[in-house]
Every structure is written in structure tokens, then in C-alpha cells.
Amino acid sequence: MSDWRPRLIASDMDGTLLRGNDTVSPETVAELERWRADGVPVVLATGRPPRWMVRIREQLRHGVAVCCNGAVLLDLESFTVLDEDALGPDVLREVTAELRRVQPDTWFAVEYGLEFRHEPIYRPRWDVDAPGVAVATLDEMVAAPVAKLLARHEALPRDEFMELVERVVGGRATVTNSSAEALAEISAPGVTKASGLAKVAAQRGVDAGDVVVFGDMPNDIAAFEWVGAAGGRAVAMAHAHPDLLAVATDVTGTNEEDGVAAFLAAL
Structure with missing residues (x-):
């Protein structure tokens, strides 16, 4: 080459x-x-x-x-x-409900492109007071299509949490990780x-x-x-x-x- x-x-x-x-x-x-x-x-x-x-x-x-x-x-x-390519509300509701049932201390946030919403207990690492960032309930966050769903756990090791998320999500969405933390990034299938x-x-x-x-x-x-x-x-x-x-x-x-x-x- x-x-x-x-x-x-x-x-x-x-x-x-x-x-x-x-x-x-x-x-x-x-x-x-x-x-x-x-x-x-x-x-x-x-x-x-x-x-x-x-x-x-x-x-x-x-x-x-x-x-x-x-x-x-x-x-x-x-x-x-x-x-x-957005992740739809039906899958969002299913995935978040199942993840929380399997691991109750999983907290969620969503990216809407130029907007970011997170649960009150979710601790963002950046942009805490930036424009477009706001607190919302999980029901509010999953009511519309999102560019990316974020699932975070503050106690589990990264690899253990990622395996759990991948197992629960299955083929309904794409799961990946780009940090050293237990933070799963979930997108539409094939994205x-x-x-x-x-x-x-x-x-x-x-x-x-x-x-x-x-x-x-x-x-x-x-x-x-x-x-x-x-x-x-x-x-x-x-x-x-x-x-x-x-x-x-x-x-x-x-x-x-x-x-x-x-x-x-x-x-």
C-alpha cells in the first residue's frame, strides 16, 4: 500500500x-x-x-x-x-423501561440534535448550564424521536454496564461507547x-x-x-x-x- x-x-x-x-x-x-x-x-x-x-x-x-x-x-x-436518523418513541419507551427494570440505578438523557434533556438525577459532565440543556422527566424525553439516547450508571464498571445494555437492547437499536465511563450511547438500528x-x-x-x-x-x-x-x-x-x-x-x-x-x- x-x-x-x-x-x-x-x-x-x-x-x-x-x-x-x-x-x-x-x-x-x-x-x-x-x-x-x-x-x-x-x-x-x-x-x-x-x-x-x-x-x-x-x-x-x-x-x-x-x-x-x-x-x-x-x-x-x-x-x-x-x-x-432518529430513534423512535416506541423503542425509546421499551428500552428505557427494560433497562430500569433490570438495573434500577440507570439514568437517562437524550440528544435532539441542538437540544439536550436529562433526568434530574442524571449528572451531565459538561454543558450543565449551557443553552439548549434542560431537565426533563423520562416520559417527556421519550415522547419524541431522538438522535441519541444516553444511559449512565454511576457505580457499575464500564464493561459490565455495556454488556448489560447490549443484552437488554438486542437488535432494537445500536449500542456503543466512547468514554471510560459506564455511559451507553444508543442510536437507531444500523446507525x-x-x-x-x-x-x-x-x-x-x-x-x-x-x-x-x-x-x-x-x-x-x-x-x-x-x-x-x-x-x-x-x-x-x-x-x-x-x-x-x-x-x-x-x-x-x-x-x-x-x-x-x-x-x-x-x-
């Missing part, structure tokens, strides 16, 4: 493109702009909702972002939602970063084998498998989760070492 060259670059944000201070290094910005100037689109693929994309626009203003683990396509320049990136790639006439994807957590696995099976490059950061490293085609440096830029420069 020494002469392989991507026709589309896709990157996770937290722990991958972003440094620990929530910024992209000037070196990485310059490398991405070099590829973009040469006609290769750069797509952000993240578990973040659209409302968490405001700051990144200060450095990367162009292109499309795949948000909420594939559920939402966001135009960064106009900051408008282009497409959304992953891979499904979102596939839409973007198809719109640009790009095959999966011509895509390079960078990531560090289990919510990147579907995208890695999508490009890897087609002959593309699935590049894990050096500190990536073991499950992601297992399906990677390549490994690069950490986010603090500008691993994304280093890999792209070597191409």
Missing part, C-alpha cells in the same frame, strides 16, 4: 484529532488544509452532538461532520443539519459512524476502499470495519481501546503527538 492515497479523510475528534485541551494543533490544521486544497474532503466523525461542534468551526469551518455516532449529518459552514460516513462518501462518489479513518474508541469500530473490509485504511491512535486496535489496519501516534497529521504526511 506504499502508493495508496485516500480520496476522503475521516477522523474522530476526542482523543484523536483534538488534544487534551480541546484544540487542534496548528500542524494538524495545516496538514488537513493541504489535503483539502488538493481536492480530498475532510469529514469529522464523532459521538458529539451538533451543539458541541461550535468551537471546532473556529479551526475547521468547511465540510460535513458526522455527529451523534452517525445519526446526524451537519454542514459545518452553515451549521445546519443535513440529515438525521453507526460507518453508516453516516457511507452517506457522505456516496454523495462524493468515493468508495470505502478510498477512505482513511482515524479513531481511538469502540464507537469507531464500525467505521474501521467498513473501510478495512474494502481495502481502505483504519488507523488507530497509539492509546486506542484494545477492541479498536484489534480491527485497525494501521497505528499512529497519540492525539498529543499529532498522530493524524503524522500519518497523513507520511502518505
